[in-house]
Amino acid sequence: MVQMTINGKVVKAPDGEMLLTVIRRQGIDVPALCDHAAVEPCGSCRMCLVEITREDWNGWKKYVTSCLYPSENGLIVSTHTPELQEIRRNIMDLYLARCPGSELVQKMAEEYGLTRTSYKTIPEGDNCIMCYACTRICEVLGRNAISAVHRGHAKVISGPFDDPPPDCIGCLSCANICPTDVIEWHDQDGTRAIWGRTFDLISCRQCGKGIITRDFAEYLKEKRQIPADYFEICDDCKRVELARKMGGLVDLAKEVAS
Template identity: 40%
Template sequence: MTEFQPDNQIQIEINGRACTCTKGEFLLEAARRNGFYIPTLCHHPGIAEQGCCRVCLAEVVENERSKIVVSCVYPVEKPCKVYTDSERVKEDRKVVLMLLALRAPESTEIQALCRQYGVMDGSRFKPIEGEKCIMCGLCARACASLGTGAISTVLRGTSKKISTPYDEPSDVCVGCLSCTRVCPVDAIPYTEDETKRSIWGREFPLVHCQECGAVIGTREEIALAAGKSGEEVQDLCPECRKKKMSDVMAHTYGTE
């Protein structure tokens, strides 16, 4: 008896092993879900794929024809054979990593990948000194998703970078650190002490939980969140708010 196969399910082969994926599912997700490792830099689960870094290359064979694809933006539409670490993939990935290393020679993440894949020596080319950023754009997209748009891509060519307009402190930045949290190469510096956080040329006062004293965020960040949710500005951290709500429920229903 033939096993029932839903119309939207596709049988593919990854590194010689039979796997199932959903039609239209990006190859990177299908591979990872089935336990296969593909390196990435510009991929983030909370932000739509963009295929900027090209580290996640894979080889796809359809109808005996082979091609190299960017797995994070390649939708699987038909049965195929996939190789995540073939010789062709390794060689192409080495070239990509060498170029990224020239772009961001100070990135320890890229250096680690270069060692892992035995990247060829690129010393005959001139690297961009002191640079970590690989221009994946995740930080700018994360910032835009908040509705602030404090940072973006500026300049062109080898001078291209992520920054605030005219490299001046941005009036719309709220110091939320969303940009730093999605950066795959730790390229966005900031400092923080008990009372303030400094990033993108601005200092932001930190707000502490009135119960436990934990940092909730910057004053501007909390005001933005309150404005979006229509709620009052919070003076409690999520854990203390949860505990307070539990106490209220316990008092209301007499379960104390």
């Protein structure tokens, strides 16, 4: 355990735990757009910036992203100085120029008193805030199907060489984790379309409802040894099946008893 000071309060935390986790445990609300529990922090949104210093730094201080700075003994952390709020406001201002249509961005910008951007709205901008949550979750999944392609301002999330990603299994993790819901997909007639690819959905053997894509089921079978026939029936039908089987046993027991 290490001891730090956060906004004037002495706080203990496990050595090396990222500051953002510690700060939030204290009930302090530090904003972040690219942070998600299931993926490694990446420090792209810069909203969780905090000011750190130490006694022995003789007044020198620096700004670090709290999601990517490990706790250490003697750290003095400030989370809401006027300078930091100004930086966060400017960053939201930039986001607002890039993603004017995103509700999440609008909501967060409003917290800093921004209703419209001070900058030029980017004509080709979509609601992608480039938080990399989708690429990081795909990495955790072990597929690495999508990544950021191109550079700088032209950067977009896509498959390799901006083509449909061959390693995608249509699991929708990327679309689900996306904080601004920009990843488009749709299920239709037993297929799922995402990232320019179309996947077969397994249909429930009994009721015909779509379950998961066949590629995802294959991947789970291969990686986690889940028997293939588990994926053949939907959860609704499986529950009815369970009730029927258990009920059968109850009836049998009653019969035996009488």
